[in-house]
Amino acid sequence: MHLEVSHLYKHFSTRQGQLLVLKDINLHVETGEFVCAVGASGSGKTTLLRMVAGLDTPTSGKITVDGQPVIGPGADRGMVFQSYSLYPWMTVAKNVGFGLKLQGMAMPLRAQRVAEYLDVVGLSQFANAYPRELSGGMKQRVAIARALASQPKVLLMDEPFGALDVQTKETMQQFLLDLWRRTGTSILMITHDVEEAIFLSQRIYVLTARPGSVQREVFVDLPSERTYTIKRQPLFQGYRDEIMDLLRETSRLGVVVE
């Protein structure tokens, strides 16, 4: 798998005129990588991810997956939204299997795949529960299982834990990291939580404030087996200070420009 975004620009037409949101974005994700993009609110992170998913069209520039240009949404790029967006009338198992059903996978095989991914996210006992009976963390695990069940080439996540409380968030980060190591899925995740990005990823793209562009690519040289205690290590804190300083700098620049 090779996801490549090159010279990507995006502007929206608003009542105040043209709004440049993304400026010359270049990034890539390789097979089995966990990559994060961090940036201030309004720096165009969601817009970037939506264009990779094919839900929005770039103003100019190119997005390719394995050399194929992205022209619309497809099952090869799974997406997890911050707001879970589960189908409320379907049970957990039906939610997880829905993508497979849409793609025409027949029943015995589908049930088997659903059971497998429910097990991966630890929700086997809740197979017949409805989304409204689940907590936020559990809902997000269902959404992740649903995206993974289609075995996408790359999993796109837009602040998946943004709506969770601190403890649940920490549990979910650990869960996602373990899941990534077990399944070897390539992940591109968007967040504004710097510690989350360092804890999870191998590479981080730090975006500038609006218009968003890649300010620095940070290689996270931490062991791939991580627990939350790693956040106390000096190396981790060094990364955090570096990225925080970058973000602080661009937001100050932003104020001067505006």
Next chain:
Amino acid sequence: MTSDASASTPKNSQQPGGLKPTIFWRIAEDIPANLKWALTAISIVVPLGIWWGVSSLGIVNPKFLPSPMTVGQAALDLHADGFLVQDTLMSCFRVGVGFFLAALISAPIGVAMGTFTSIRSLLEPIIGIVRYMPAPAFIPLLLIYLGVEEPPKIALIFIGTVFFNVLMIMDAVKFIPQELLETTYTLGGQRHQVLFQVITPYVIPNILDAFRVNMAASWNLVVVAELIAADEGLGKRISLAQQFFRTDDIFACLIVLGLIGFCIDLLFRWLLRISCPWAID
């Protein structure tokens, strides 16, 4: 200055500016079950009591305001003569057929208009105009076109409900979270799958609710149609009773109409509860 300070102290023991607890005036919260039942009983018993009181005081001519007992007796008499069941069934038949046809047409059109901007642009202007034409104004035309039997009455109910159903269903589709549709695309869903497997199940509770609300309009119209031209039906019974100055029969028919409507309302609520348990809080 000390006197000022004591004057500004609140007189009651409540925290200043705090929200005081209440039972009766709770907003969008549950009230105790026994209070709920008591209020429900009051809502029926008090109007009935006032009616009984006024009619038994003898200040109003019983020809104009029959007592609840007289009306009950009138209902029993109508039932014994076989009119009550026959009229009720006839009115129910007309409403049933007219409303069923309207539902059958309005659900797919409403969903299509909510889903596709193109179809909405095509149909919304004409529906927006036609729905402001009062359905009873169509009666003369319907009588000319369709005769005096059942077709014009059924057509009237159809015309009077189909447009409101369509517009309410269309609005419900607009409230589907965009992300639910986008999620479906990223799971490999095609447009027809989004329409039939996401949008349609999502709006079924709203469709049932639109039907429940618009059912009332079809009961209005069946009575209007029967007042004008019919051999039987509750509306016909009311207009006959007027000719013979039988206010007790009129009251009896009105109460039957109210009860039927109430039962249909409950039926739709029950249907919603068993078919879409996920949509009930």
